[in-house]
Amino acid sequence: MVETNILFRRVPNADTAVQAAQQLKSTVDPIGQLDRITIYVGASLHAATLLLLIYAFFNRKYAPIRAKNILLTGLVLFAGIMVFVGDIATNGHVELVGVWSKCKVWCLWFRVFFAYTFSAAIGIRTYALYRVFVQHQPYRGFGFYVPIIGMFALVLAFCLTTQFISDEKTVKYVPELEFCTYVWAFRGACLGLLWVIWLVVFYFVFMIRNITSSFNERIESIVCCILALTIILFTTLMHTLHPEYPLNQSYRVANTFIDFCMCNVVIVVILGYPCFQCIFNRERYLEDWTAKLRADGLKKEYKVSTNTRSNTYPYAAMDDGDDEFQKSPAFWAARASSCQSIRTGTGWARMLNLQLAA
Template sequence: LWVIWFRVLFCYIFATLNIVRFYALDRVFNQKKPFTKVASLIAGAIVIVFNVVFCLVNQLVSDELTVQYVDTFEVCNVTQGFRIAALVTQWILWAGCAVLIFRLRNIQSSFNEFRESLAIFAVIIALLTESTVTYIHFKYYTLEKNRRIEKTLMDTVASNLIVWLIIGYPVIMSIFRRHAYEQSWVERLAKDNNKTAYEFTSNQPNTTSYAKMNDNGDSAFNNSQLNIGENETIDYQYSNMFVDPGSLRTDSSTLRTHGAYNDSELPMALRTNLHIRRPVLNSPSMFNSNSPAPLPGNRAVL
């Protein structure tokens, strides 16, 4: 019971869940198809059916054909046929993982985990090779204390190493370089151009937000979140906005930028000779019929 439903089933679940995850990434980024709720349910159902059927069949057949507990030695006798069937199934599953990992090697996304996946795959293949040699060559390894210790040690080290290959770098960076790692991760997500899907904003505290005209010529906010495109948020900090508020005149020291100042490259709301007001949701603006009266000289208010 323990060998079939815990040791074997756990190994199969880990391999099949990796296949489902890799298939989801392949479907989205390589095939350009959505991985919908229905698709995820189907994939999950296939995983459950495959694993349960394999273990259930081995549970229902005679113990003499699979795993039999020997009272005299207080050990389980695993038949050679069951060992071969279990190992062959494992090799087939991880061969499928290898194909999907290879297909995902060049996806341009924050979900590109090729190096981590390759490292985990290498650990799994090493462990699977060691298990194959042990189970086939040493048929009665359970009766040898040194062999049992070696097998247990290999399984323990490999299982813990796999976990730390996945979470090690994020955990260490989050502890010792939290802010820098967070900024790097946000920038990485921004390069994917999937801000809506990721539900995050790349607007940082020192940037200026402004309303964007939609296709109908109206200014609009998207659920109180400004609709900011990839190149529309500019990191400018302001000192003294205008030298002479009456003339709205600026000089070259007004804007402190990270690069050469070019007025023509700024959004309209940031150019000179405009009275700039930070937009507030549901407040009057020049884009609706309730805009306030113009300033002297027919200067508009943003």
């Protein structure tokens, strides 16, 4: 049967394609069923993960979910979806004609820029933990936002500068083979900046290795870093050893699968457990989670205020350097029983604006 879907038709002249492939010392695998399956599986996984995020958004008042910072997690998923769209073009899963042949759009902005955005969003989560738990500084203010703004400014400057450089020196379209190829210098610069971003993330994960958190953020950060290290190594080796990998069906499919699997696994690691508990064990898990939060507060770096008149726990917060933090657990228990609010500045749960129902 002749494939009629324009997304999956390969139309270059066969003789021309063979000659071009010989010049690249490569072979050309036509777009086929495996490419179609890759797109469908990736789209389905992203759709399922999006449903998870939507559920979390509508249940964001549930404290264990709210603690996951839904907006930042949404940015991670959005960036991952954009990378997947970029992969469809840059990895050669569709016929690169018409709008699909705009290599700089798909490679630079969808593939590169949003890969940086994805990485930076995870980095912000880790940096927030470092700032609050290690530096005992607020999750806001000049000192918090300057590094984040600086990182995004660097990424944006890199992409904007590349946009105005000739395609011959960055990423170009090969019409004979209908695929996009990176120039070596640009390829190295993209991978180098990606490594720099993740090395910064690895540093902050190392710095928070000893914190105790009721939100499991440390474990989530470690899992994300392990996934990222695996994928970055794979991508670096792929671009180094097989720079024309989009012409090989096995290589391009593997590259795309690894990318969209990482995105979806990261979101599930962050939101999966609290959402599962919200569905099947809502009240019991909230009680256990709140009890653990309060216990951590008495033992480590949280403070929990209990207001019996309002029947709520307004917030649990970290030490912001005040003298009262050094007082004993008995002091805090007595103060909580008298319905007085614990003095705190800018702690972990205030950072998340938690409202913990009793």
